[in-house]
Amino acid sequence: MTTPSDRTPSPDSPEEAAKGAVPSAVPSTGQTDAAHRRAVTAGTAPAIDRSRRQQAQSAGSSGALAAAGSTASSGSAGSSASAASSSGGLLHSADRRGVLMGLLTAGAAVVVGSVMGNRGQGGTTQDVRATGNTVNATIKVEGMRFVPDTVDVTPGDRLVLTLDNTADQVHDLVLATGQSTGRVAAGATGTLDAGVVAGPVEGWCSIAGHRAQGMVFHVTAGGSGASAHQHGAGQSGSAGSGGDAVPDYSAALPADFTAFDAALPAAPTNPDGSSGPVTHRHTFTVKEQVMQVGGGVTQRRMTFNGQVPGPVLRGKVGDTFEITLVNDGTMSHSIDFHAGITPPDEAMRSINPGESLVYTFTAQHSGIWLYHCSTSPMSLHLASGMHGAVIIDPPGLSTVDREYAIVASEVYLGPEGGEPSTDKIAAKTPDLTTFNGVAFQYSQQPLKARVGERVRFWVMAAGPSLPTSFHVVGLQFDQVFFEGAWMLGGPSQIGAAWSGGSQALGLQPAQGGFVECVASEPGHYVFVTHAFADMEKGARGVLEVTA
Structure with a gap:
């Protein structure tokens, strides 16, 4: 003073x-x-x-x-x-x-x-x-x-x-x-x-x-005699907005909306057909844009390549990933790949708008790994959409008929078309929960399978703060891979001797794995987080099985 x-x-x-x-x-x-x-x-x-x-x-x-x-x-x-x-x-x-x-x-x-x-x-x-x-x-x-x-x-x-x-x-x-x-x-x-x-x-x-x-x-x-400080309109998260948006859980998504493509292709191979490690090169461009989040609401999202979640990368143990991060946003951003083992000082540093950096890592362990913006406040950047997954196949992973990638996350609504509410983020009280960035999208645009097909769901809990418990109504899992280890099935056929099965894959934030199931009859099999209060806010979808 x-x-x-x-x-x-x-x-x-x-x-x-x-x-x-x-x-x-x-x-x-x-x-x-x-x-x-x-x-x-x-x-x-x-x-x-x-x-x-x-x-x-x-x-x-x-x-x-x-x-x-x-x-x-x-x-x-x-x-x-x-x-x-x-x-x-x-x-x-x-x-x-x-x-x-x-x-x-x-x-x-x-x-x-x-x-x-x-x-x-x-x-x-x-x-x-x-x-x-x-x-x-x-x-x-x-x-x-x-x-x-x-x-x-x-x-x-x-x-x-x-x-x-x-x-x-x-x-x-x-x-x-x-x-x-x-x-x-x-x-x-x-x-x-x-x-x-x-x-x-x-x-x-x-x-x-x-x-x-x-x-x-x-x-x-000191000499003002004032009885009140002056403030702007609205607290953090919904300034000048007239209030936070309120979701309508029964609202249909716009007719021209296309759900995030959850179908997962196989890991890329070398262009020359050789079986050695592959080098994956990708550019991630940070963009901030207004997007649908479900419940009849749009929000200003922070994205990698204009999508939430960011691109799903896939490779094998020994592969090298070279990611160029370009900041086309309005604030500082960064990226942290859990799939790599590298000092964070340079690779994960925040870069200003207009800047770029190259992040290189070699995959040493199998699993599904989170990546996210690590610029403070991280909870806000993740909740705004800056997260994604890297899948590293376990050696000898069998081929299945269909594979889907599901990234679970929360949405904390600010004003319509505005930024998330930091108060709600701090309190961990989301308005919406999502699979792949938009609440209820796979209820309106179901994932597909046929009777007898083996379906593998790779699931990642991106958070930023809440866990998920992935369950498919009417089906059971006979293969379960969690945080780098087989829990059921796999090469050793864990559980086969006692006819073991699984009903849910429970994940804390930044944990992931996969489950497999087979539908023997046609039907609409609903997949959810079995934390029902969260499921009712949007973390649900339909696996439509036809003959």
Whole structure:
């Protein structure tokens, strides 16, 4: 917080005023109490800390700049206004008011002018006399925190903030009064001119999910007498939206909708027909776009190659995968392949929009492996669609009639067409659950099989937070492969001696495996997560078996 000694006063004469610019004031680092930090990170508290500063004087004089409508993206801007503040005020703030009143009484012409406060959402204005002082503050980024996260000014001071992005991904700083640094790449700086400040103002990073993780900023005004901080409209996840979308579980998908192709081709072989390891080369382009999620709702998804889940890759033990990640999005992104064993420092680093990297790994173990964006907050990026699967066949895997890949995940709805709700993500309360990114899609567009065909379902629980229990109504599994090991059947025919069978494949987030079944009669066999509360939100489909 700046003190009276940090701030250069207005020149006492026109001659002094003409000598040059007022030196900048450098704030010290303010620290928010730990309990409030936890509440903000969890998304259970507004993005202000009313306990960090005593607000001056009575609740009758607001003094705060009215919010001009946030420039934040729909995933992060705003919160409801907080009204309570304590009485008293800072001693040096009262001293300033006394000095100012004395100067006015003496008729001294040191007041630069009367400046209208920023126009708020309700169209209100606030008169404040400009002091002629300019407070300059540089804000750095440490993890998911602004450092310092508070700057104190005298009402009437002009405030200029410089965001020095010392983090490894894109950030910005937005004030509730509408000013913004714009997106600032890692290692770059951006400047925000808040103009003449009339009272306390809140700020935050508007990148999706960052505010909920604690990237909040406070402008306090020691002499304002304000009784309320100013905030943007709406808390993280549904800013300015008028509320989160509500799914209709009976809603049909659009007539032109095509379900995600779950059919799984065999692992590629070498073009020359040789039997050695294969090198797989793919480009994953990050795109952010509005897509169907089921229940009559669209959301802004973060995707690999414009699809959710991302491309399903398949190979064998010993194969090499060379993935070029291209960031065509609006924020930092990255990728983490569980199928590879590699130091995360370089391969999994976040890259800025317009950048790319090459991620290379060799598959050493069989199984179905998750990949996902590992840029913070990971829960948001995964919930937004940035996940997929890599299948590495166990040696000697038998050929079956049909194979399907099923990636289970959750959807936490924000506004229609907007970004997910970070509050719901933190609380693990999804509105929809999906197989391959869209709720109920395989109920309306069933998967196919014929009587007597052996069907293999590869299943991955992508989360980000909930498990799944894969079950096919009316069928049993006679082959079960879970997390790299045969649990039933396989080359050793585990369970055959006692006629063993299985009814469900239970998976925690980031776990996977496959099951096999054969239908002896035609019918519509419903496959579900047997966690029924989740099944009823969309994690279900139909295996249509014909003669």
